[in-house]
Amino acid sequence: MTVTVENPSRTRGTDEVLGVEGLVQHFVSRRSWADRLTRTPQHVVKAVDGVDLTLSTGETLGLVGESGCGKSTLSRCIMGLYRPSAGEIRYAGEAVRGLPSRAQRRTVQMVFQDPYSSLNPRMTVGQTLGELLRYHQIVPRDQVAARSRELMDLVGLPHDALRRTPRQFSGGQRQRIGIARALALQPRVLIADEPVSALDVSVQATIINLLTDLREELGLSMVFVSHNIAVVRQVSDRIAVMYRGRIVETGLTEQIFNDPRHPYTQLLLESVPRMLSGAETHPIGAADSLGTADQLAVVDGEPDADESPYSAHAIEGEHGCRYRPRCPVAMPVCADEPGLLPIAGNPSRAAACWHVDDDRKDKPR
Amino acid sequence: MSPLLEVHDLHVEIPLPHAHLYAVRGVSLTVDAGESIGVVGESGSGKSITLRALLGLLPRPAQVTKGSIILDGVDVTGLPERRRTKMLTDAMSMVFQDSLTALNPVMRVGDQIAEVPRRRLGMSKRAAHARAVELMDQVGIPEPERRFRAYPHQLSGGMRQRVCIAIALSAEPRLILADEPTTALDVTIQAQVLEVIDGLRRDHQLGVVLVSHDLAVISQTCSRIYVMYAGRVIESGSIRQLLSLARHPYTFALLRAVPDPDLPVHRLLTIPGQPPDLTAVPAGCSFAPRCALTEPACREVDPPLTAVPKEPDHASACIRLETASQWLDWAPVGVPDLVKKT
Numbered sequence: 001m002t003v004t005v006e007n008p009s010r011t012r013g014t015d016e017v018l019g020v021e022g023l024v025q026h027f028v029s030r031r032s033w034a035d036r037l038t039r040t041p042q043h044v045v046k047a048v049d050g051v052d053l054t055l056s057t058g059e060t061l062g063l064v065g066e067s068g069c070g071k072s073t074l075s076r077c078i079m080g081l082y083r084p085s086a087g088e089i090r091y092a093g094e095a096v097r098g099l100p101s102r103a104q105r106r107t108v109q110m111v112f113q114d115p116y117s118s119l120n121p122r123m124t125v126g127q128t129l130g131e132l133l134r135y136h137q138i139v140p141r142d143q144v145a146a147r148s149r150e151l152m153d154l155v156g157l158p159h160d161a162l163r164r165t166p167r168q169f170s171g172g173q174r175q176r177i178g179i180a181r182a183l184a185l186q187p188r189v190l191i192a193d194e195p196v197s198a199l200d201v202s203v204q205a206t207i208i209n210l211l212t213d214l215r216e217e218l219g220l221s222m223v224f225v226s227h228n229i230a231v232v233r234q235v236s237d238r239i240a241v242m243y244r245g246r247i248v249e250t251g252l253t254e255q256i257f258n259d260p261r262h263p264y265t266q267l268l269l270e271s272v273p274r275m276l277s278g279a280e281t282h283p284i285g286a287a288d289s290l291g292t293a294d295q296l297a298v299v300d301g302e303p304d305a306d307e308s309p310y311s312a313h314a315i316e317g318e319h320g321c322r323y324r325p326r327c328p329v330a331m332p333v334c335a336d337e338p339g340l341l342p343i344a345g346n347p348s349r350a351a352a353c354w355h356v357d358d359d360r361k362d363k364p365r
Numbered sequence: 366m367s368p369l370l371e372v373h374d375l376h377v378e379i380p381l382p383h384a385h386l387y388a389v390r391g392v393s394l395t396v397d398a399g400e401s402i403g404v405v406g407e408s409g410s411g412k413s414i415t416l417r418a419l420l421g422l423l424p425r426p427a428q429v430t431k432g433s434i435i436l437d438g439v440d441v442t443g444l445p446e447r448r449r450t451k452m453l454t455d456a457m458s459m460v461f462q463d464s465l466t467a468l469n470p471v472m473r474v475g476d477q478i479a480e481v482p483r484r485r486l487g488m489s490k491r492a493a494h495a496r497a498v499e500l501m502d503q504v505g506i507p508e509p510e511r512r513f514r515a516y517p518h519q520l521s522g523g524m525r526q527r528v529c530i531a532i533a534l535s536a537e538p539r540l541i542l543a544d545e546p547t548t549a550l551d552v553t554i555q556a557q558v559l560e561v562i563d564g565l566r567r568d569h570q571l572g573v574v575l576v577s578h579d580l581a582v583i584s585q586t587c588s589r590i591y592v593m594y595a596g597r598v599i600e601s602g603s604i605r606q607l608l609s610l611a612r613h614p615y616t617f618a619l620l621r622a623v624p625d626p627d628l629p630v631h632r633l634l635t636i637p638g639q640p641p642d643l644t645a646v647p648a649g650c651s652f653a654p655r656c657a658l659t660e661p662a663c664r665e666v667d668p669p670l671t672a673v674p675k676e677p678d679h680a681s682a683c684i685r686l687e688t689a690s691q692w693l694d695w696a697p698v699g700v701p702d703l704v705k706k707t
Contacts (some may be wrong), residue, residue, distance in 0.1 A: 018604035066551040067522075170639050200407040201578060205622035227551060233604035238436075252698070254629060271552040272626045273581035275608060 016093060017186065017221045018078065018108065018189050023048055023087035025070075025077050030054045047073040047109065049245035052340075055189060060215060060222040062236030062253065064229055065154035068117040070245040071225045075191045078223065079110050092188065105121070106136055109187035113194035117127065119166040125152075125177050131332060132184045134281030151180040172203035185219070191216075196231060207236055218250075229272050233257060238348075242267045247340065251349035263316040263327050311362040329355055367438035369572045370419075370540055374430035377411070377418050384644035388414045389594040393670075394574075396540060401566050401573035403583030405619075406593035408475065409640055412576045412594035415593075416542045419458055421450045422446045456535035460562075462545040470518040474528045475501070475513030478494075481535040500531040503628065504561050530543065530561060540572040542566070546583065559586050580623055588679070592616045595641050595651040598670060602679035606681035612673050612681035612689045614656045650683070658685060 022201070027249040037352055048070045053099070055061050063071050077084050089096045091107040100108075108264040112118035120128060129148045133139055139147045149159050155176040166174055166287060175195060176300040182190055192211065198203040212235060226232050233253055240250040241262065260266045320335040329333070333354050340350040344357050377389035389411040391467040396402050404412045417423050419434060433442040436456055441449045441703035461467040469477055482488040488496060494513075499507035504527040512555050517525055526546060533541055543562060545553040549664040563586055566573050583590055584604050592607075592615065600613040611617040638655040642645060649664035650656070656663065660683060673679040673686055 066400050066553065131393075172639075186441055201580070202407060202619060202636040205624075206635040206637075208624070209635060229552070230624040233626060233628075234624045234630055257626075257629075267553055269626070271556040273555070273579065273585050274551075274626060275581050275584045275620070 001289055003006065015057050016054050016058045016090070018053070018223075019088075019090035019093070020051055020053040020074075020078060021088045021090075023051045023053075023074070023077060023089065024085045025073055025082055027084045030338060034363060046245050048077060051242075051247055053240065054246070055221050055223065057188070057216075057221055057239065058219050060236045060241040062232035063225045063237060063242060064140045064227065064311045065230050065242035065266075067227065068085075069242045072193055072228075073244050074242070075110065075193050075223060075225050077186050079108060079191055080105065102136065106138075108183035108186055109185050109193060110174070111178050111190060111192040114198050115178040116172065118178060119174065119181070121166055124163055124165050125180075125246075126178075126180060129184050130161070132181065136185055138185060143251075147184075150356065151184055152184060154214070155180045161163045170203075171199050172206060175199060175203075175207050176210065179207075179214070181216070187220070189221045189223065191225070192209075194227070197228065204231070207268045211235060229268065241268065246322065246352065249349075249351040249354070250340070251343075251346070255346070255349055261349075262323075262353045262355050263329055263355070264323050265351075267326075323353075369398045369400075369433040369437065370394075370396045371655045372415075372419065373433045373435065375415065375418060375434070375472055376430045377414050377423065377427055378430045379427040381644065383425070387646060388498050388596055388643060389418065390646070391432075392591075392593070392596075392598050393516075394598070394601075394656070396572040396574060398539065398572055399566060399570040400589070401563070401575060401587045403541050403587035403590045404576045405573065405578060405583055405590060407578065407581055407640060409643070410593040411596040412593050416459065416544055416574065416576055417425045418455060419542065420457060422459070448497075453520075455536070456538055457540040457542055458538040460526070460529050460533050460541060460543040461547050464522065464529045464549070465517060467482055467529050469523060470517055472516075473514050474517060474520065475515075478528065478531050478535050481532065489663055496535070497531070499526070499561065500534055503534070503565070504528075504531045505557070506531070518579060521554075524556060526550060526558050527561060530558075536567065538571070541575065541576045542576075544576045545578070546575070548577070548579070554584050555582070562586065571620075580620065592619070596643060597651065597682065599652065600680065601670070602673070602681075604671075604675070606676055606679045610689050612679065612682045612686040613652075614651050614658050614685075614692065617689065617692055618657075660685075 021365055022105070024046075027045045028045055029043040029045075031042055031276050043278070051074055053061070063074070065071050073082070076082055078089060080096060083098060086211050091100065091104050094104070096104055111138045126148055128227065129151060130144050133144045133147055138344050146224070148162055152159055156175060157176050157180070160284060161173075161177070166177065169177065195211070196207050199207060208231060212222060212359075222235070224232060236253050238250065240247045241264065242248065243254070243264050249256065249260070249265045257269065260269050321330070321337045324330045324334045331354070338354050340352050341356045343351060344350040372392060375389055375392045376387075378492045380386050383692040392411070392415050394402065403699040404415070406412045414423070414427065418429050423429070433440050434453070435441070436452060441452050444452070458659065468474065471604045475494070475497050478492040478500055483490065488661070498509045498513060501512060506512050506527050512520070512524070517528070521526065546562065547558050547600060549681050550558060552665065562573060562575070565571055575583060575587055587604065588605055590607055591598045592613065594615050600607065600611065600616045607616060609618070611620055615636070618634050622636060624633060625631070637653055641651050641654065647654070648667070650667055653659045653663040668682050669682045670680045670682045671686065673681060
């Protein structure tokens with residue numbers, strides 16, 4: 001499993017392995033009789049509000065955004081854990097109607113954030129893997145044990161791990177089991193929802209390296225969901241930035257990092273804490289040179305929970321660009337919400353901002 | 366002048382039904398007024414327990430078995446418990462990681478902030494209200510008068526953490542202990558909250574002890590770092606010293622295990638194995654089983670924290686600290702060379 005970093009196989013294939021078109025996932029609150037009598041309007045949370053995505057074979061897409069922006073809902077929709085309100089999901093070119101069929105479920109598999117709560121605590125690792133291999137008829141019954149051992153080798157665990165239960169493993173090892181469980185079905189797409197957020201930094205690195213190696217080895221495509229931008233940069237070929245249920249910017253990883261166009265992407269990249277030596281220490285994020293706390297409040301764009309019960313979600317009855325209330329460069333035209341606008345001279349990039357092609361003087365860093 | 370807080374050789378043990386867990390095994394640290402220090406380490410390295418021991422907030426069976434806490438030059442360790450707790454809690458307050466569980470869900474946030482000035486400083490109801498509003502303003506809560514009446518669930522995560530900081534400030538402490546204060550927050554909000562804490566340090570000459578597993582967060586806000594491993598401080602020094610050349614293999618590896626947001630794809634250094642079981646700490650250096658540079662001597666003695674020659678305030682608990690400049694050979698191809706970068 002020694003793969004050098006500059007592997008030419010990172011170049012992307014062109015065939016679509018996963019497609020999402022106009023995906024909408026709204027959650028509607030239940031109305032009580034009292035609500036109906038008082039004509040309280042129904043509350044709709046637009047967790048995912050019109051998302052288009054394509055993933056090619058062998059490509060890794062990083063999905064970033066703040067908590068509540070819909071990253072996890074989107075990945076769960078793609079997995080077929082929710083029935084989407086509208087839009088289409090395609091696995092390897094084949095549309096998923098309603099929830100995916102058993103055969104379709106093999107194509108896309110998920111690695112969850114918390115490896116402990118996503119494994120059955122009363123089953124040994126061998127039982128968990130064996131059940132999957134038999135149910136989906138991945139290998140003939142007499143080869144289930146052999147295949148399970150192969151999976152352990154793949155994720156770097158000893159064979160006797162198969163006889164143990166999840167609680168006997170450390171966090172990093174459990175995440176390896178979670179990865180083995182996802183890989184058991186030989187999926188073409190792996191959806192990793194914050195796979196390293198619950199782990200310590202030293203362990204985090206081993207899981208990131210493992211995912212990188214597996215991707216090369218098995219030719220997997222991956223959707224890597226994380227709020228940790230440095231981690232996303234490590235693993236992704238392409239990045240999609242989500243804000244309040246929509247993708248606001250997409251492009252190749254290096255392009256996004258070197259030249260972020262959407263004001264939200266810019267804020268996100270500037271806010272990432274960086275290792276600095278003591279003398280160079282300066283206030284982080286947008287708060288540059290603003291010393292006092294009450295000045296800081298001005299740049300605070302986080303809406304109150306009481307103003308919107310799901311602070312970062314899109315709320316019903318809102319118009320205009322969804323970033324406008326926090327945006328430092330909002331202008332009258334922002335009352336109309338832009339779709340993803342192409343960036344001139346760069347076919348792989350788009351940003352949902354009217355300022356897309358402006359020359360920016362205040363480039364971050 | 367003596368430092369604001371000095372901790373000497375602190376030991377905390379947790380008696381368990383079938384074993385004895387040595388959670389903290391000899392931690393020493395100092396904080397000056399207006400200084401912020403960082404404590405980093407993996408989960409289970411004893412960083413949170415150390416903070417709790419300072420405030421007398423240890424969970425039930427855990428107890429301090431050894432060590433001294435010196436506040437403003439006064440050793441409080443020998444004082445009667447009630448007197449000691451009063452002195453320590455008057456001087457220090459704590460900010461916790463999870464603001465939702467730290468706050469009382471059925472009490473308005475303003476009243477929670479005003480409670481301390483009323484009960485401990487004996488302010489009148491009106492004065493305490495005014496003080497609470499003033500504190501909320503200080504920590505950057507817009508419209509404090511209106512937010513005073515809000516319940517915790519009505520505020521966003523960043524606002525709730527500000528409320529917690531305001532509560533910590535309400536007792537007029539000289540030292541703030543912050544235990545992973547931004548771990549539960551988004552990066553954009555994290556930057557704001559860290560800036561609030563740093564502003565308070567500057568304006569009020571507060572001492573700050575920031576505990577985090579995120580080296581980048583610490584390097585941005587603290588002037589000195591203590592790196593903890595298996596209940597001990599294994600390296601301490603200024604940010605500059607640690608970043609330019611870490612003198613303990615654990616720190617060295619940790620710095621290269623974190624992906625750098627400013628670098629394109631690079632291989633991350635991994636640390637094999639797991640931290641030792643603290644109920645049965647093996648002899649010798651506790652990092653030796655995971656260290657790529659272990660030699661037989663490492664398994665015999667647990668090296669004490671030793672000053673690095675020619676570098677003031679930099680200390681490491683490694684017998685090979687003098688050879689640190691050669692350690693890079695150990696890193697696999699693709700691991701960035703931090704020495705050149707800084």
